[in-house]
Amino acid sequence: MNYSSELIKGTLKTIVLKLLADNKKMYGYEITQTVKEQTLDKILITEGALYPTLHSLEADGLVTTEIEFIGKRVRKYYRLSPQGKIKTKEKVSELADFMNTMKFLLNIKTKTV
Amino acid sequence: MNYSSELIKGTLKTIVLKLLADNKKMYGYEITQTVKEQTLDKILITEGALYPTLHSLEADGLVTTEIEFIGKRVRKYYRLSPQGKIKTKEKVSELADFMNTMKFLLNIKTKTV
DNA sequence: CAAATATACATAAGTTTCTTATGTATACAA
């Protein structure tokens, strides 16, 4: 059973950047499959969400692209730019920090007056 | 320095429900201030986000409301309904699960082929 | 005591970011 989609909102860019940081280069479909496998089908990235995100990362200069042909079929590989590497560190540490804060907040039992 | 707002998206309802679960009853402004204090200004809930969320929780039957007057000023207290208590447990455990999954995903070094 | 700030509610327009739907095309398996 996968997560209610609003949870994934806001984390997609970070997920994509981190995967690219760990795998040198990846193409869109590969990203969807990797996330699906690694999260045991809990996080399913739709193409309608992923491709615009990748295009936006490219427009922001965070990734570069390379076209590759597998037979007649096209593949578009994405790779982090230097700025992309910096941005990835920022986003990942921000998310880690946020998760710590949330963990703390959700464990609070009583309001401190 | 507070979090980029897209991170908070999708977690607001869960935060509000959990606070109500821990504090019996709370009013809107109190929720914003409590979150601000507990997170050391890292999570700032805007009124434009909070009030529609509270109204939506009420419309869904997850909370009940009571008006209270402090002098001439009105306060609207929110309290979990029985369904609200159930929903809170679901949302909190879903978020905890999601955070574990994200933590795992963001630590992966190499793609497992 | 006037002005600024804090308390306390609310809504509405606009933006972002997703979902859902659709489209195109190749490759492979049944």
Added chain:
DNA sequence: TTGTATACATAAGAAACTTATGTATATTTG
């Protein structure tokens, strides 16, 4: 040959915010 998988893309619509605005009372501060 039919369905499924691979692989890209975009567009309409929905959800959930931000930002701006509005109203009103209470308190602090210069």
